[in-house]
Amino acid sequence: MLVLILFGPPGSGKGTQANTILQNYPNSIYISTGDILRENIKKNTELGKLAENYISKGLLVPDEVINSMIQNKFQEINNSNHSKNNKLLILDGYPRSINQLKFLLNLVPINCIKSVYLKLNLEEVIKRIVYRRICLKCNRIYHLIYNKPKNNETCDICNEKLHQRSDDKEEIVINRYNVYMNSTLPILQEFKENNISFLEIDGNQEVEKISQTILNYLKSTTF
Ligand SMILES: [Zn+2]
Structure with missing residues (x-):
């Protein structure tokens, strides 16, 4: 089993890239801590x-x-027999700190971990997140610049008024970015010290180009 850590600031496109990987490796497992947390908040x-x-x-x-x-999620996967058929596990939003990385290293052998780092500056992060809108009915995500709904701020499918997630507001985004820089970025140093291979990608490129780079990286990896 290979654990692929998708690493990068909020809004760097980790979820989008995870989707592409899932399409190319349909048997892989995707764990997004953000999704799990949001699901728990909703319930x-x-x-x-x-x-x-x-x-x-x-x-x-x-x-x-x-x-x-994360430990519960890993246990679930081990118990479900999933791990025998699924050779790729994608982590989005984990680990986010040195402590989380150390915890992960107790669960997974170090030589089974690889990482993709999507690099993006604050200005671009704000542009991407602050204009993001979501339809609470069908979960479709829009962007008021890059992926506009047909009618201003209503869902194309359900006609519902689109919603801005509270953590997508500008001052919160700046906070998230600073927290990320302070507690997450030191992980890269830890990757280097532990010889965990990671691929650094300029997150400001076209989505397809980034996907291709990641898929080539996975192709060159045996798992
Ligand atoms: Zn909708």
Whole structure:
């Protein structure tokens, strides 16, 4: 099994790239900590309530919470027999700190980990996130510049008024970016020290070009 860490600031396109990888490797497993947290918040679980407090302020959810969430997910995968058929596991939004990386290294052998780093500056991050809108009915995501709905701010499919996620507001985005720079970027140094291979990609290129680079990287990797 190969664990591929998708790494990069919020809005760098990790989710989009994960989708492309999933299309090319249909048997792979995708774990997005953001999706899991949002799901828990929506269902108002204990984890959800705890997480919402941090997320709405642009802060990171504490390591222990995220780590146990990931551990549960890994256990689920091991129990379900999934791991025998699925050779690629994509992690989006994890690890986000040195502590999370150390926890991951207890779960997965170091030589089974690779990473893709999508590099993007704050200005571009803001441009991408602040104009993002979501339809709460069908979960379709729009962008008021790059992926406009046909009618201003309503969903093309359900005609619902589009919603801006509270953590997509500009001041929160700046906060998220700073938190990312401070607690996440040191992980790259740790990758180097542990000889974890990572591919650095300029996140400001066309989506297709980035996808191709990632797919070539995976092709050159045996797993
Ligand atoms: Zn919709």
